[in-house]
Amino acid sequence: MAGEVIVIALGGNAIKQAHETGTTEEQFHNVDKTAEQIAKIVESGYKPVITHGNGPQAGALLIQQEEAKASVPPQSLAVCGAMTQGQIGWMMQNRIAFHLQKADLTASVCSLVTQVEVSADDPDFQNPSKPVGPFYNADEAVRLEREKGYRIKEVKPGVHKGWRRVVPSPEPISILERGIIQDLVRNGALVIASGGGGIPVKKENDGSYSGVDAVIDKDRAGFCLAQVVSADILMILTDVEKVCINFNKPNQQELGKITVTEAKAYMAEGHFLAGSMGPKVEAAVRFASWSGKEAIITSLDKALDAIEGKTGTHIRA
């Protein structure tokens, strides 16, 4: 319905396609296509609040820190997270503003450096789950574990290049800049916030916050953002039009409209991969349970159709 606030969590393919190396030009091109879709959503009367992933970019920056450490001091993963938030936030802000202007729409676009509190005791520090950076084959994975001490996991079983470095991904507890996000949205700005899941920080005894070397899942942080802005819809955009059960098997089945209870049952049966569709369905279930409203998972090009109920996977309480 026009006027509704939609938190849109953009997946990696909105910024970098799997087959690309991730040049500035490639990323700007993808962000431009994404911005065009977001402008259409604004034109239809909805109020998007945007968040985005940073897995490929944070992993690439980590590699750059390691490769250049003989000449410049390597920066921490928390700093890499902040850098990716600035980078992608700028690209989004730049292209969304352009497409709004082209459509004679006047909203101010603002990307906000956003910190998200996590617990230093989160179990993910013991068993990291967040894939970052490029994909490797099994041989490369073994070599990188041995030579560089990376933690590597298979994230696409059965696929030649199905291995990725993983880093800790603690649960987001709260968004520190929630007040200013609410003010900006209330004043009509199109806000990009909590990018890359937010810069992970932990509270110190003196009340200050310090950076934590981790990458928060942007879908889980997207749910926190949806709570902050009292969203009417949480929409998670990825590379598939609908969520599937029995994915890549002969009995694969697309999901249309499902309840939270059904989604939880599919999760318990192990249909959704950790670090992939798992956190998306989990965030959608959390939102639908918390709000009593609808969460949608679909692809970028189907976003508007999905909002209008024509496609996508819709999860409701």
Ligand SMILES: NC(=O)OP(=O)(O)O
């Ligand atoms: N931070 C995050 O969830 O990034 P991706 O969506 O790129 O994995």
